[in-house]
Amino acid sequence: MSQTASLSKYSGHGKLFLALEMGWETWKLAFSTGLGQEIWQVSIPARSQQRLGVAMDRARKRFGLSEGCEVVSCYEAGRDGFWVDRWLRNLGIRNLVVDSSSIEVKRRARRVKTDRIDARKLVTMLMRYEAGEGRVWSVVRVPSAMQEDARHLHRELRTLKKEQTRLINRIKGLLASQGVDGRMGRRGLLKPLEMERTWDGSPLPEGMRRRLELEVERHAFVHRQVLGLEAQVKRMMRKSSEAAVADVRRLASLRAIGRDGATILIREFGWRDFRNRRQVGSLVGLTPTPFQSGKSFREGGISRAGNRHVRGVIVDLAWSWLRLQPGSELSCWYRRRFASGSSRIRRIGIVAMARKLLIALWRYWAQGKMPQGAVLKSKAA
DSSP: OOHHHHHTTOOSSSEEEEEEEEOSSEEEEEEESSTTSOOEEEEEETTOHHHHHHHHHHHHHHTTOOTTOEEEEEEEOSTTTTHHHHHHHHTTOEEEEEOGGGSOOOOOSSOOOOHHHHHHHHHHHHHHHHTTOGGGSOBOOOOOHHHHHTTHHHHHHHHHHHHHHHHHHHHHHHHHTTTOOOOEETTEESSOGGGOBOTTSOBOOHHHHHHHHHHHHHHHHHHHHHHHHHHHHHHHHHHOOOHHHHHHHHHHTBTTOOHHHHHHHHHHHTTSOOSSHHHHHHHTTOSEEEEEETTEEEEEEEOOOSOHHHHHHHHHHHHHHHHHOTTSHHHHHHHHHTTTSOHHHHHHHHHHHHHHHHHHHHHHHHHOOOOTTOOBOOTTO
8 A cells, every 4th residue: 555545544543643843854753642642753854755654654553543543743834835734634634834933942041952852842732732722832824825826926026126126236336436426227327337437537447347247237137027027917917817816906996005015915915814903913023022020011012923025015005105195094093193203203103003004904805894084096097
């Protein structure tokens, strides 16, 4: 019988707990059958599906479990992504993907950390979670393969735009080191390098000119890629009948919300089923982290333990909302609370407003509730 067929029989009669600590060369596996029971660990080559099946058969025999026992597994979200979860679930194994930042650790200044200890810790916490201790960690909601694939377009476009900005800044910095005010447009330098003159009127040094030529070529290449992806996004917005694209169009109909911002919000968050506004704020890392001990109390700032793509975009959208939706309830709230404060207070306030704006936009695309006082774009826009 093949390993796949053997693994698919784990459906009842006892329970086997499995934690995977996944490295690049090897995977450390930790098996157990319950709290207070033996924990057996074994190493296998990384990504070896056959060896994982063999290890699970050995664990079943070691613990005296039946061939049809239920298997519950877990691993930390990280570089390996979600293919392991899909593979395990395809074999009939109930798997949990765990947010690594939510795993409890000892508060010593120096603590021992090895893959063996991590695997043991994971399987212990898995058994605690299955015993009813639901807050022992945070479980990651795994997107479908199609939902995950749909995120690549806007993430790559955002990455390329950042790279384009970095190249522009580098070119300007190199020219500034020679006393040259290098003006750049969308397609590159407005003046050829041969025409640029240093502080004393002489041509650019040979080494500097060659380096600048390479940087300009890189910028031109990245710019072409940006234009190609932007054209692809525009075609998708015009022609696609996908439900997520319809949500993007509806969200982008609000003044101050652009196509790119709406795409990131829907592709990153639109497929999730949020139960309340607290989940929305926590998944983007905009929830406060107060510290209270006895009579001592201080605010630790936002957690930042969330989706960085959405967190960066929603803060930018909050500034745009203030400018383009001045009559909305959110804008009025910000002006009452923060507008008269220092620049630091205003920056703190915009983060608080960004969280409120994200919740308002979620209610708009998921529940159809218009943000109070908000207006839609005109058809001409």
